[in-house]
Amino acid sequence: MTDLVPLPDPTVHSEAGSSTEEFVAEWRNAAYNCFSSGHKFCREVCPVTQVTRNETWTPTAFHANVVAMEQGDLTIEDVAADYVNCTGCGACELRCPNTLYTGDFYRFRTRTVDLVKGVRALAVENGIHQPGWQRWNELTDQRTHEPVLGEQPVGQDQVRDWADGLNIPIGGENILFVDCEAAFYRTSVPRAVAQMLQLGGYEFGLMQEQWCCGGPAAEMGYVDQAKRFARHNLDNWHASGAKRILVLDPHDYISFTEDYPKYFGAEFDLEVVLVIEIFAEMIRDGRLTPHVPIEKAITYHDPCRLNKRKGIWKEPREILRAIPGLDFKDVDRVTQWSYCSGGGGGLPIEKPELTKRISDVRIGKAAELEVDTLVSACPWSERPLSASGDEQNIDVTDLHELLAESLGITVGGRRGDT
Amino acid sequence: MTVTESLAQHVVDSLVAELAPVLGDEHVLTSKTARWNRARVPAPFPVHRWSERVPDLVVLPASTEEVAHVVRVANKYSVAIVPRDGGTGLTDGAVPERRGIVVDVKRMNQIHEIDLENGTCTVGVGINMLKLNEVLGKHGFIYPDDPASYPCSLIGGRIGTSGWSLVGSRYGHSRDLVLSFDMVLPTGETITVGDGGGQKLTKSSSGYQLKHLFMGHQGTLGIATRATLKLFPKPEAEFSPFWAFADYETAYRAVGALPRAGVATFAGAVLFDEWKVDYLRRDDEAYIPQPSSVKALVCAVAYGNEDEVRAGGRRLMRIARDLGARYLGDEISEGDWAARHDRYATPLHGRTRNGQVAPMSWHCEDAAINYTRLPAVRVAWHGILDRLRRDYDVFDDWGMFAYTSGNTGLDYLTEIDVGIWEQELDDRAWAAWVDAKREIAAVSLAHGGSISACHGSCREGEVDLVPEELGGAYEVMLKIKRALDPNNVMNPGKYGLDRAYRTEDS
Numbered sequence: 001m002t003d004l005v006p007l008p009d010p011t012v013h014s015e016a017g018s019s020t021e022e023f024v025a026e027w028r029n030a031a032y033n034c035f036s037s038g039h040k041f042c043r044e045v046c047p048v049t050q051v052t053r054n055e056t057w058t059p060t061a062f063h064a065n066v067v068a069m070e071q072g073d074l075t076i077e078d079v080a081a082d083y084v085n086c087t088g089c090g091a092c093e094l095r096c097p098n099t100l101y102t103g104d105f106y107r108f109r110t111r112t113v114d115l116v117k118g119v120r121a122l123a124v125e126n127g128i129h130q131p132g133w134q135r136w137n138e139l140t141d142q143r144t145h146e147p148v149l150g151e152q153p154v155g156q157d158q159v160r161d162w163a164d165g166l167n168i169p170i171g172g173e174n175i176l177f178v179d180c181e182a183a184f185y186r187t188s189v190p191r192a193v194a195q196m197l198q199l200g201g202y203e204f205g206l207m208q209e210q211w212c213c214g215g216p217a218a219e220m221g222y223v224d225q226a227k228r229f230a231r232h233n234l235d236n237w238h239a240s241g242a243k244r245i246l247v248l249d250p251h252d253y254i255s256f257t258e259d260y261p262k263y264f265g266a267e268f269d270l271e272v273v274l275v276i277e278i279f280a281e282m283i284r285d286g287r288l289t290p291h292v293p294i295e296k297a298i299t300y301h302d303p304c305r306l307n308k309r310k311g312i313w314k315e316p317r318e319i320l321r322a323i324p325g326l327d328f329k330d331v332d333r334v335t336q337w338s339y340c341s342g343g344g345g346g347l348p349i350e351k352p353e354l355t356k357r358i359s360d361v362r363i364g365k366a367a368e369l370e371v372d373t374l375v376s377a378c379p380w381s382e383r384p385l386s387a388s389g390d391e392q393n394i395d396v397t398d399l400h401e402l403l404a405e406s407l408g409i410t411v412g413g414r415r416g417d418t
Numbered sequence: 419m420t421v422t423e424s425l426a427q428h429v430v431d432s433l434v435a436e437l438a439p440v441l442g443d444e445h446v447l448t449s450k451t452a453r454w455n456r457a458r459v460p461a462p463f464p465v466h467r468w469s470e471r472v473p474d475l476v477v478l479p480a481s482t483e484e485v486a487h488v489v490r491v492a493n494k495y496s497v498a499i500v501p502r503d504g505g506t507g508l509t510d511g512a513v514p515e516r517r518g519i520v521v522d523v524k525r526m527n528q529i530h531e532i533d534l535e536n537g538t539c540t541v542g543v544g545i546n547m548l549k550l551n552e553v554l555g556k557h558g559f560i561y562p563d564d565p566a567s568y569p570c571s572l573i574g575g576r577i578g579t580s581g582w583s584l585v586g587s588r589y590g591h592s593r594d595l596v597l598s599f600d601m602v603l604p605t606g607e608t609i610t611v612g613d614g615g616g617q618k619l620t621k622s623s624s625g626y627q628l629k630h631l632f633m634g635h636q637g638t639l640g641i642a643t644r645a646t647l648k649l650f651p652k653p654e655a656e657f658s659p660f661w662a663f664a665d666y667e668t669a670y671r672a673v674g675a676l677p678r679a680g681v682a683t684f685a686g687a688v689l690f691d692e693w694k695v696d697y698l699r700r701d702d703e704a705y706i707p708q709p710s711s712v713k714a715l716v717c718a719v720a721y722g723n724e725d726e727v728r729a730g731g732r733r734l735m736r737i738a739r740d741l742g743a744r745y746l747g748d749e750i751s752e753g754d755w756a757a758r759h760d761r762y763a764t765p766l767h768g769r770t771r772n773g774q775v776a777p778m779s780w781h782c783e784d785a786a787i788n789y790t791r792l793p794a795v796r797v798a799w800h801g802i803l804d805r806l807r808r809d810y811d812v813f814d815d816w817g818m819f820a821y822t823s824g825n826t827g828l829d830y831l832t833e834i835d836v837g838i839w840e841q842e843l844d845d846r847a848w849a850a851w852v853d854a855k856r857e858i859a860a861v862s863l864a865h866g867g868s869i870s871a872c873h874g875s876c877r878e879g880e881v882d883l884v885p886e887e888l889g890g891a892y893e894v895m896l897k898i899k900r901a902l903d904p905n906n907v908m909n910p911g912k913y914g915l916d917r918a919y920r921t922e923d924s
Contacts, residue, residue, distance in 0.1 A: 029777060032777065032779075032840065032841055033766050033777070035458070035465075035840075036462070036465075036779035036838075036840040036841075037460065037766075037779045037780060038458060038459065038460035038506075038779075039460060039506065039567065039570060040460075040504070040505070040506060040570045041569045041570050043546075043570055044546050044548060044549055044569060044570060053478065053524035053525040053527060053544060054452075054478065054524075055452075055455050055456060055502075055505070055522060055524065056447065056449070056451050056452045056455050058455075061451065061455040064454070064455055064458055065451060065454070065455075067465060067468075068454050068468065071465060071466060071468060071469075073450075073454060073468060073469050074450055074451065074454060078449070078450045078451060079451055082449075082451050095569070098766055
């Protein structure tokens with residue numbers, strides 16, 4: 001598909017100005033690929049569509065709107081608020097017949113998550129703000145971290161509090177980056193990760209001055225802010241001689257493997273490593289041996305950004321199968337394309353009631369398996385899932401917390417409000 | 419075609435004021451995105467005319483009672499109502515040709531009952547078959563209604579279009595699988611239709627058999643809201659051989675012989691003609707290439723208990739082999755049949771006349787044709803496409819399939835797949851396409867077939883020939899429509915039913 005007939009210049013009638021023209025020119029063919037086939041396989045796997053059943057908030061509608069914008073029927077003002085209704089999970093992209101059909105041969109993948117981010121950015125560029133997101137990003141800008149504790153302070157003075165007593169150095173070649181939710185809210189996760197790295201003999205340090213990764217700002221359309229934050233982090237890593245960034249949060253993993261290379265090109269010369277992969281390797285080669293039996297009936301929640309967006313599903317299962325005592329009732333990764341916590345893409349900030357409904361559905365799936373625990377590997381999923389889990393009597397645990405426990409580590413910290 | 423004006427704002431306001439207190443504010447939508455996205459279906463239409471078919475408002479009811487309320491309000495204001503389920507149909511049933519109120523039933527997707535002993539389930543019509551089967555599978559059941567749109571179409575749309583199923587030769591089609599359903603009539607009353615007044619019976623002989631009347635009406639006779647479905651044991655085994663043939667004629671003989679063999683587990687057979695094989699070889703990179711000596715393909719599928727599928731499969735293999743088929747092997751066979759469900763989309767491109775790649779979307783025209791007429795229809799249809807393509811370089815012939823509709827080889831769904839470069843589809847090309855559709859339908863009728871086995875025949879072009887196809891029965895259709903929908907509010911503009919309301923003077 002390299003010799004496409006040149007298409008005529010798009011005729012753009014939109015009032016929103018040149019930014020809309022550029023956006024439509026960039027996305028028109030991709031949008032037509034969806035619009036003109038119109039099959040809508042994406043709908044029943046979309047977490048938002050599943051709970052709202054509202055066709056306006058479907059991945060295919062997000063593409064169709066671009067075609068209508070090109071026709072001059074819709075403007076960015078008409079569509080902006082609808083694009084809140086996406087968690088960025090990527091299920092639609094996988095289930096799209098265009099991906100399934102040509103994907104194997106061309107590595108083609110329908111790009112809906114990027115489209116949603118693009119529309120959100122276009123909205124912000126045109127001065128159209130969602131109030132929750134606007135406030136969130138203002139506070140993030142003020143504090144250099146997301147306001148995950150509401151009015152309670154988060155910032156440079158607290159960003160390493162989670163590591164109290166662990167004697168982790170600052171700087172070095174390997175830097176452990178801890179996302180805002182884990183650093184301030186679910187501190188048990190980074191504590192588990194850090195202590196397991198120490199137990200396995202993996203040298204690492206913390207950043208001199210860590211800022212939010214900028215990923216959430218990018219997802220909500222605040223691209224300039226996202227780039228400023230990314231620039232700070234990259235400069236800080238370079239200044240301290242970092243070569244490798246260790247990541248425990250799937251959202252950070254997306255930021256560092258997708259956004260940062262786009263922002264910086266070759267200047268971004270660091271290796272990004274997901275700690276789950278390190279732990280799976282350590283278990284394989286005997287550096288870590290889970291030995292404390294954990295007598296729980298569990299199932300695993302594939303975090304969307306690992307499973308659906310990065311194809312990482314094997315190592316978490318490898319780790320869980322290495323923990324003695326677990327009754328692991330697995331649900332395959334493809335079935336989990338239609339599962340989500342509702343915690344991504346800024347949805348809980350703007351529409352917490354929708355996030356709750358999505359989490360309720362996910363916990364309901366776990367309840368059908370008659371398990372007592374749902375294990376996730378994404379701090380951002382764990383807050384909404386825990387809230388739903390409390391109502392359905394299912395505990396929500398992080399994979400790293402569970403592995404640390406089986407390694408005999410007293411993790412410490414707090415598991416959010418639970 | 420005249421374009422209906424949008425309703426005056428004060429009328430929209432009045433409708434919202436009547437509907438919102440019953441349905442809830444959040445389920446009465448007037449935003450532009452809500453309305454534009456309910457005017458979309460997969461069938462091609464010139465995109466620059468999208469705004470002509472945008473409804474005035476959209477409602478998302480959650481119950482039969484709420485649907486009935488909407489219908490009563492629409493009658494009060496004489497405003498058109500358009501039922502919308504999955505919106506995946508290919509005959510524009512869900513397109514609001516006269517604007518008005520789109521009744522989007524997707525929220526009615528509950529499973530109300532699974533009757534394990536009688537083997538039925540009762541569901542809201544907004545549920546999708548794949549999602550339903552995820553639940554039924556845990557109980558050892560399957561609901562085997564299996565269209566190409568299986569992952570996205572909804573039960574209500576299957577009722578409204580009287581859908582056709584890929585495995586219908588084994589399990590029957592939607593009309594056989596839907597036992598009964600609740601129906602809100604065009605005047606707002608609710609009835610239940612099905613054998614014996616509509617419960618869980620496959621056969622009664624009491625009274626008029628109204629179920630078929632209320633299936634396939636494309637939303638012109640009301641809105642189904644809740645349906646009881648017939649379930650089957652989840653099959654233990656699937657066998658899905660693919661065979662290659664040196665010419666169309668032999669493949670044609672095979673696709674007739676396979677259903678006639680009387681194999682109980684036989685669920686369907688499909689013939690790929692030479693144009694289809696050429697197209698797959700040319701542009702379908704996902705298709706495993708076959709040598710140029712291969713001119714046609716046939717696949718079949720069997721479902722059931724393992725021992726029965728194994729025995730039946732051996733017989734099917736022998737029949738094909740005796741006719742000169744070359745079996746393509748287990749890997750291709752299993753993979754390709756599995757991919758059938760995902761082949762609803764074809765590649766994102768086709769070719770212009772000089773072989774240039776262009777972004778094209780898939781469309782297909784279908785017909786119900788007797789076995790003996792398939793070869794002649796095929797030649798005539800490709801001829802129509804060839805002429806169209808010569809005049810307008812935005813169409814591409816992607817070949818034909820013929821699928822068994824039943825288990826005796828009597829009649830087939832045959833379809834011609836057409837690539838359309840929609841970004842370039844202007845008014846002239848569109849008019850030529852409509853003419854071609856009319857010609858395609860005329861060929862079907864000339865060969866004693868029906869304009870559609872599957873999609874319906876509501877669209878511009880073919881719809882002109884529906885009175886010819888149905889003859890005196892069409893006059894009965896008009897009388898039924900006028901009797902049940904005195905104000906012509908229920909999906910007006912479809913099937914030429916407006917003529918039911920014409921007076922002598924008009």
